[in-house]
Amino acid sequence: MAVGLTPPRRLAPVAGIRLASAPAGIRYQGRDDLVLMEIAPGAATAAVFTRNAFAAAPVSVGRTHLANSSPRYLLINSGNANAGTGEAGLRDALACCQAVARACGCAQAEVLPFSTGVIGAPLAVARITAALPGLARDLCEDGWLAVAQAIMTTDTVPKGISHSIDLEGGRVWITGVAKGAGMIRPDMATMLAFVASDIRMPQSLLEAALRDAVAGSFNAITVDGDTSTNDACVVMATGRSGVAIEREDEPGYTVFRLGLSEAMGHLAQSIVRDGEGATKFITVQLRGVPTEREARQVAYTVAHSPLVKTAFFASDPNWGRILAAVGRSEVAGLDATRVDIHLDDLPVVQGGAAAPGYTEAAGCRVMSSPEIRLVIDLKLGHCGAEIWTTDLSHDYVRINAEYRS
C-alpha cells in the first residue's frame, strides 16, 4: 500500500554502534519486537522528544537519563507504548533500564528506553528482561535492517537510509531507521527514529544539527505540538571515523548538517509514504504568505481537512474544498480574489475562481497520479512552507477501527 516506497536493501554499519533484535513476545508473535542498541563510550547523543503533555513513561525516563548522563544503550520495544500507564509505567520503564544495566554492565541512567504500540496496557517487563541477556550476547554492527523491521507497528514497509559524506578529513557514514504510519495526524504512539554517524562532534553542535534537521523533516509532517505520547528522534555521533568537526563555522559542519537533513528527510517522507491507508503522497506548498508561521498554519489546515483528503483519495480535483480549507485557516488579510492554486504545474484556481482554460479532465489527470504537488499562492507576502501528507482512504478507517481487535 505504501506510495513509492521500497524497503531499504542494505544499511551500512556505523562504527561504534552495535545492535541486536529478538522476538520477546511483547504483543506480536513470530517476529522481532525488542531491540538493544549499544553506543561506544565517548560518543555524543542528542534527542528530541514529543511535546505531548501525556508523554509516555519511557519518554519521561529517557529525558531524565539523557540530561544526567551519556547514553550507552538504547532499548526499544514495539507492540506496547507504555503510555497512559501512570506510576506503574514509570516503574516498568526503570525496571527495563535496570535490566539492561545488569545485562551489559552499565549504569541504569546510561540506558534510554523507547516504546511504541498500544497505549494504556501494562508493559510485559518480564518478557523484556528475559530476552536481554541474549540480546547483549548478539550485539553486532550489522543489525540495522533487522532493527528497522523490529520497531514496526502498523508500518507495512521497514524504513531506513544509509549514505556517506566526504568531508575534508575523510568519509563519514550516516545510517538511520524509523517507524511510523499513523499519519493523518501523528497523535498515536507513532514516530521513532534512530540515526547514527561515525563522525566526531561536540554534544552541543550535534544538538544544533538535530534541531535543524528535524525542522525540515519530522516537523514537516507534524503540526507543531501535534506530537504523540511517544515520538522521539535520536542522533548519535560515535567519532569512530576519526573525522571530527568542532565548530559551527567549519565548512564541514554545513556539509554534514545537510547530509543529516537529507537522511532524516528521507525517513520522514518514508513515514508519510507508508501512511495508514495512503494511496497518494501529497506535497503541500504554500507561497506568498506574510509569515512562515502562517504558511505552515494554512498548509496544515489544508493537509488535515478530511474533505480535501477524501477528494485526493477519489482523484477528484475538487478545488472548492481546498479553497474552503484555506478560507478558514485564519490568515490576517486573506484576500479571496488573489489566491492561485496549482496541481503540479496545472493552473487550477486563479484569483479565487477557476483558472482560464482549466478543465476538469486536466485536473483529473494530475489527481490520478500517486504523487501530487499542491501549490497554493496567497499573494500576500514572501514566506512559504512545504509539508508532506497523504490522502484519507477506506483503508485508513479500516486500519484504525481494527487496530486493537
Added chain:
Amino acid sequence: MAVGLTPPRRLAPVAGIRLASAPAGIRYQGRDDLVLMEIAPGAATAAVFTRNAFAAAPVSVGRTHLANSSPRYLLINSGNANAGTGEAGLRDALACCQAVARACGCAQAEVLPFSTGVIGAPLAVARITAALPGLARDLCEDGWLAVAQAIMTTDTVPKGISHSIDLEGGRVWITGVAKGAGMIRPDMATMLAFVASDIRMPQSLLEAALRDAVAGSFNAITVDGDTSTNDACVVMATGRSGVAIEREDEPGYTVFRLGLSEAMGHLAQSIVRDGEGATKFITVQLRGVPTEREARQVAYTVAHSPLVKTAFFASDPNWGRILAAVGRSEVAGLDATRVDIHLDDLPVVQGGAAAPGYTEAAGCRVMSSPEIRLVIDLKLGHCGAEIWTTDLSHDYVRINAEYRS
C-alpha cells in the same frame, strides 16, 4: 444511517411567512431544489453568516442586502453553492435577486440569496429564474416540510422543529428547518438554517437572541472560524401573533430566548445525527478547565481526532487515543496525572491511567451504544464546554470520495 433522527412529522405554519418549493433541475433530478420564502412587511430579520474568508457569492450579496434593507424574500437553492465562482458568481446571485424582485414586486435589495451544494461550478441562473413565477404563485403558509426536503444535499433525513411558547401576552410559534450533513468538519458548503416566529420583536433584540442561541447550538458543532463558505442561519420575527417583546429585561424575553435556543439546539443536533457516515452521536463534555476557550479547544481537538473518531466507529474504548488528543491540545499547566475520563457514567481513566476496577468489557458495553457521552475532567479550573460530534466511518470516506461522481 442517521443516529436517532426521524423526519419531522409536522411543522406548524408561522403567520406572516409563506413558502414554496419547486424542482428547478439545478443539479438533482426528480426532486425540489429551489425555495422561495416570503416574509410579511414589518417583520424583523436577523442572520449570522460564515466567517470563512472565501464566503460564497450569495453570502456577500446577502450581507450587503441585509445591512441596507428589511428582507422580504429569501431564495434558497440546493445542488450548487455558487462559491469559488468569482465575479461571475456575484453577478449570478444578483441576477437571481433581480428575478425575484421582478416576480414578486419588491426591490432587489429586499431579497437574500442562499446556495448550498458543489463549490466552483457556475449557477444555473436561467433555470432558477424560469422557476420563479411558479414559486411566487404557489406561496402558502404550509410549505415548511417541503422546504426542509428541498434544501437537502447529502442529508439523508429532512430536519425541522416546531414548538409553541406561552408568554404573558399569549402563545407564539417557532418553526425552523436546517440542512447539513458534512460534519466531521463543517468546511463544505454545509449548514443552512431558517427559523421563524410570529412574535413581535425589535431588530436589535432579535439579533441578541440569535447570537445567544447560536453559541449553544450551531457553534457547539463547529469550531470558531471553522465555518464553510456558505453557512448561514436566519431568524425571522413576523409579529403576526400580536405578542410583543420590547426589551431585554422583560421576563418574556428570557422565555423566548430559551425557546429559540431549544429549537436551534434541536436543529444543530439533527445535523450531527445525520453527519456523513455517522453511526454514533457523541457528546464531548469538558470539565475542570481554566477557561471556556480552552475547554472548547480541548473538546474540538478530541472531537476532530481521526483516531478517536475511528475508535468510536469501532466501539473500541481506546482511551489512550483520547488521552493523546487531550495531551496535544495545548492547555497551559495540563497535568497528566490528574485527568479523569468517563464514558457515560463509567470511570475509565483516573489520574491519567486506567481507573481502578475498569475493564475493557465494561468500556466496550458503553461504546457499543449509538449515543455516548464522553466526559473529560482536567481538574485544573472551573470552566467547561459541551460539543456534539460523530464517529468516522467507512461511509464518511465513501460519501466524500464519491460526492461529485
